Amino acid sequence: GIQVEQSPPDLILQEGANSTLRCNFSDSVNNLQWFHQNPWGQLINLFYIPSGTKQNGRLSATTVATERYSLLYISSSQTTDSGVYFCAVENTDKLIFGTGTRLQVFP
Amino acid sequence: DTGVSQNPRHKITKRGQNVTFRCDPISEHNRLYWYRQTLGQGPEFLTYFQNEAQLEKSRLLSDRFSAERPKGSFSTLEIQRTEQGDSAMYLCASSLEVGKLFFGSGTQLSVL
Numbered sequence: 001g002i003q004v005e006q007s008p009p010d011l012i013l014q015e016g017a018n019s020t021l022r023c024n025f026s027d028s029v030n031n032l033q034w035f036h037q038n039p040w041g042q043l044i045n046l047f048y049i050p051s052g053t054k055q056n057g058r059l060s061a062t063t064v065a066t067e068r069y070s071l072l073y074i075s076s077s078q079t080t081d082s083g084v085y086f087c088a089v090e091n092t093d094k095l096i097f098g099t100g101t102r103l104q105v106f107p
Numbered sequence: 108d109t110g111v112s113q114n115p116r117h118k119i120t121k122r123g124q125n126v127t128f129r130c131d132p133i134s135e136h137n138r139l140y141w142y143r144q145t146l147g148q149g150p151e152f153l154t155y156f157q158n159e160a161q162l163e164k165s166r167l168l169s170d171r172f173s174a175e176r177p178k179g180s181f182s183t184l185e186i187q188r189t190e191q192g193d194s195a196m197y198l199c200a201s202s203l204e205v206g207k208l209f210f211g212s213g214t215q216l217s218v219l
Contacts (some may be wrong), residue, residue, distance in 0.1 A: 004149075008161070020114030030206055031207065033206070036208075038164025041213050041215070042208040043200075044207060048206075048207050086149055086150075088208075090205065090206035093155070093163070093205055094140065094152050095152070095164070095206065096152065098149055099147075100147060
């Protein structure tokens with residue numbers, strides 16, 4: 001089956017810093033989503049981005065489907081950005097998740 | 108649109124007992140998915156429904172697991188004869204478009 005790798009596995013930032021999270025996948029995909037899992041376990045949709053670039057406030061994402069990767073950019077990070085960020089890809093009617101990037105933002 | 112609702116939020120049970128979880132999807136979403144997540148891992152696919160039809164089951168879904176979506180609306184996931192290895196967060200998601208899922212808050216199962 002398709003493999004999804006995320007890097008880095010852990011990231012520690014000071015408030016205000018910028019960061020880039022990467023997602024690589026091993027096969028062509030139809031869809032890709034980025035999620036933020038908060039400390040209470042809720043998976044929050046960030047982007048639905050099978051290709052191209054999207055922006056939402058301090059967050060933006062870019063997917064280059066032909067090269068099988070996606071990037072999530074977080075600018076001016078805040079403590080509320082802390083949690084685990086997951087990339088998930090779909091190629092057979094279901095999402096396959098990566099192992100996530102755990103982000104900790106300190107004041 | 109009240110989002111995907113899961114009950115209970117937490118369940119503690121003794122090994123060997125049966126447990127049942129419920130998921131209410133976003134209304135009009137015809138697809139419903141169950142995932143399992145253990146500590147430090149990403150969610151793993153278990154099964155999914157399109158309307159009332161169960162279209163795919165993961166090999167993770169042993170014979171002790173059964174899922175239903177009788178009227179194409181809410182779904183239940185039952186685990187029979189629970190084992191300690193079943194302890195995990197069970198997540199439900201629904202969608203209208205393939206690959207665009209919305210998740211509930213999950214049911215945290217602890218098997219003692």
